[in-house]
Amino acid sequence: MESVIVAIDGPSGTGKSSTSKAVAAKLGLSYLDTGAQYRAITWWMISNGVDVSDAEAVANAAAKPVIVSGTDPARPTITVDGADAAGPIRTEEVTSKVSAVSAVPEVRALITELQRSIAKGAEQGIVVEGRDIGTTVLPDADLKIFLTASPEARAARRSGEVKGADVHATKEALIKRDAADSSRKTSPLAKADDAVEVDTTDLTLDQVIECVVTLVDERRSRDAAQAEGPE
Numbered sequence: 001m002e003s004v005i006v007a008i009d010g011p012s013g014t015g016k017s018s019t020s021k022a023v024a025a026k027l028g029l030s031y032l033d034t035g036a037q038y039r040a041i042t043w044w045m046i047s048n049g050v051d052v053s054d055a056e057a058v059a060n061a062a063a064k065p066v067i068v069s070g071t072d073p074a075r076p077t078i079t080v081d082g083a084d085a086a087g088p089i090r091t092e093e094v095t096s097k098v099s100a101v102s103a104v105p106e107v108r109a110l111i112t113e114l115q116r117s118i119a120k121g122a123e124q125g126i127v128v129e130g131r132d133i134g135t136t137v138l139p140d141a142d143l144k145i146f147l148t149a150s151p152e153a154r155a156a157r158r159s160g161e162v163k164g165a166d167v168h169a170t171k172e173a174l175i176k177r178d179a180a181d182s183s184r185k186t187s188p189l190a191k192a193d194d195a196v197e198v199d200t201t202d203l204t205l206d207q208v209i210e211c212v213v214t215l216v217d218e219r220r221s222r223d224a225a226q227a228e229g230p231e
Ligand SMILES: Nc1ncnc2c1ncn2[C@@H]1O[C@H](COP(=O)(O)OP(=O)(O)O)[C@@H](O)[C@H]1O
Pocket: 010, 011, 012, 013, 014, 015, 016, 017, 018, 019, 157, 158, 160, 161, 200, 203, 204, 205, 206, 208
């Protein structure tokens, strides 16, 4: 079977990570969480005393950390300079600073290059999730999905992950981060013109996974029929 590249974009809490991991596992594809890479570089900046509100300082340091992503959907990993970063990149401090760091063009250029080389090296194909995959990183992806959900549903899902989290505060923080990610100059969060939009508000995770798997299968059948040509 031909290798297939699937781009899944959308705001926070729409189900990108859970859906992408499950779809990749079901179809035997690699998986890349690009948000984890932006979180990793943000964590490095904080750990090394770089002021994240100083775009020039962030740009000057951007090439220093070595970020490595493991792409097995059953066990995705991320390291920074050889150290496991999976835990530290999920702290509230990183979450509150990641939009500033990921808005810096030098950071995006480096991370985008890394993402393209990972996608190129995935022999069976890959599911890549983020904010600008369909628009900028992999504009020739075989299938582009844009996941959405109401802010209420997204906040409820996110606060469900943290014991004792305040849904209202989570919703406010989430809306603020989406606004920053959507309004930055360099490759903002946006739906590609040729992306299929899936509103997950009233769908279970299994339904979303099923929907994306069906779209990949349809895309593959169409490509196979085209390759065979007319009878
Ligand atoms: N359709 C859904 N219905 C209910 N909960 C969901 C759904 N999709 C994802 N979730 C849950 O919501 C949370 C956020 O999902 P995640 O995949 O991390 O979203 P994203 O990567 O878009 O931020 C997770 O706890 C996940 O299990």
